[in-house]
Amino acid sequence: MYTNSFYYICNEHVKVVGGMQSEPESGKYETEMKALVKLYGDVMKEEELKKYIYQNNGNVSMVIEQITTILLNQKVISLSHKNTIHLDIIFCTAKINRLLSKIQPKRKKLNKLRLS
Secondary structure (H helix, E strand, O other): OHHHHHHHHHHOOOOOOOOHHHOOOOOOOHHHHHHHHHHHOOOOOHHHHHHHHHHOOOOHHHHHHHHHHHHHHHHHHHHHHHHHHHHHHHHHHHHHHHHHHHHHHHHHHHHHHHHO
16 A cells, blocks of 8 residues: 555655756856956957957966957057057148138138229
C-alpha cells in the first residue's frame, strides 16, 4: 500500500532543479564583463564588449587598450572634422567679406547717382 502511494507522489509534478552541465557558458568571463560594462557601458553595447573579451580570451587589459585606441581615434577624427568645418566657415566668411568690399564702392556710387 505504501509503495503505490509513493509511486503516485513521485510521478506527479516533479521539477528537476540544478544541472550545471546544461547551463550555457554565460559565466565564462562574467567578472571581466562587469568591469568592461562599468568602464564602457555608456559608449558600447554589451554584445560588442563580449565580442572583444572573447577575441582576447578574457584579457581585460588588451580589451581596454583596443577600445581606448578606437575611441581616441574616433575623437581625433571628430576633432579633425570640426576643424575642417571651422576652416570652411572662416574661408566662406573671408570670401563674403571680399565680395562685400567689391560691392560697397559700387553701392556708394549708386547712392550718389540717386541723390543727384
